Amino acid sequence: MAKKPLILVTNDDGVNAPGIRALIAVMNTIGDVVVVAPDSPQSGMGHAITLYSTLFADPVKIDNGPQKEYSCSGTPADCVKIAIREILDRTPDLCVSGINHGSNSAINVIYSGTMSAAIEAGIEGIPAIGFSLLDYSNNANFEPAKPFVKTIAQQVIKHGLPEGIVLNVNIPNVNYKSIKGIKISRQARSNWVEEFDKRQTPQGKNYYWLTGKFVNLDEGKDTDEWALENNYISVVPVQFDLTAHKFINELKTWNLND
């Protein structure tokens, strides 16, 4: 029998979040699982790394599954780095991040700790997937997502992924029968219209809370937003070469060296 794949699991909602518990349960049916996840929620951390403080990574036992688990004081990207360099004894066959409580579709991929962990693994040459469910609540129902998460993970193990590419998977918040299937998509052009809730401290000093409304600016039917609005699971291949190659030739015509 072939050796079982080694699967690294992480997230940005913290090692105790229901979403990572669901992801671990699925991965235990596919391979040998090691969890290295933040000890507290890290949402909105983008691709932060910890340069100027110490990192802890302590073994923990959270449920009765067969996985090994570590609780790490760092960001999602830190978790992947420390897992690869210090915890795992070989390179994992797959890294999965999530299941995030809330969407990482469209422009949200930029702010996403879930996706930063997947990208960090991708930089290391490890096939990687970020999973997110469109329900921010702590008691979100991850059961309908599980069979799809399993299929996508198995397909990535089977096919591998090209160098420089990871997958961003978002799952609509509906029951199993309502999910119409999986759509390969592109990142929708979108925006957050932020509003700052301006308040005063008891001492009379101004401060702000960041709030905002997501706006989809893209009418294409090939986007992740369209897929999700129509009860499909969106799968966007994501690259971390950020070069806008198409603009290079035009930029070369500017008078920058005069």
Add this chain to the structure above:
Amino acid sequence: MAKKPLILVTNDDGVNAPGIRALIAVMNTIGDVVVVAPDSPQSGMGHAITLYSTLFADPVKIDNGPQKEYSCSGTPADCVKIAIREILDRTPDLCVSGINHGSNSAINVIYSGTMSAAIEAGIEGIPAIGFSLLDYSNNANFEPAKPFVKTIAQQVIKHGLPEGIVLNVNIPNVNYKSIKGIKISRQARSNWVEEFDKRQTPQGKNYYWLTGKFVNLDEGKDTDEWALENNYISVVPVQFDLTAHKFINELKTWNLND
């Protein structure tokens, strides 16, 4: 006489860093300058935003220049959001971030607070540039960079930038006469080989410091790394549509819906 351009200046090393002082001095020769920058260093923060704590943005006076300045308790991306929504009375004509103390070339763009501020402005439709000097020290010499920073900023104001694209500018740490010019480049394929310095607390608990060595894996002569190694300033057009469009058709052939 045409109205002077409104220029938003930010960074990730903090409002008191020498690099942002140099950038402000240059921008004061081009337009009306408003500075909204972090009150403390934010390096390695990636595209973090502050969702779960309060934000302060207080007027400050740091030098004798004509610019207005605000010191903000948030990340670089927060600074841009709060500037646009709460501080500025019109949309700026340009947003510049930096000059960062240290490189943001190659894969470092992913971890860069400097570039996250530029990208945040780009998402808002504002032409934006991140500037970085390849010298991490606090007493780095920004003088040789200044004429080039001015030229690039002026050209961006003149031409504008296409939707979805910002510029990542890195400047070699050499004297003015040694800078050979400006090269439009692509992001080099590269990696950090992290090492974790493992230590023990006085109580005997393990902890880690993240350290590492940058490795350029790309032999191309059209990369930012090549430009910098050969004493050119690199200018990489950066996009925040992360979709790996070239992989979409292949991904559609996988059996994801069986």
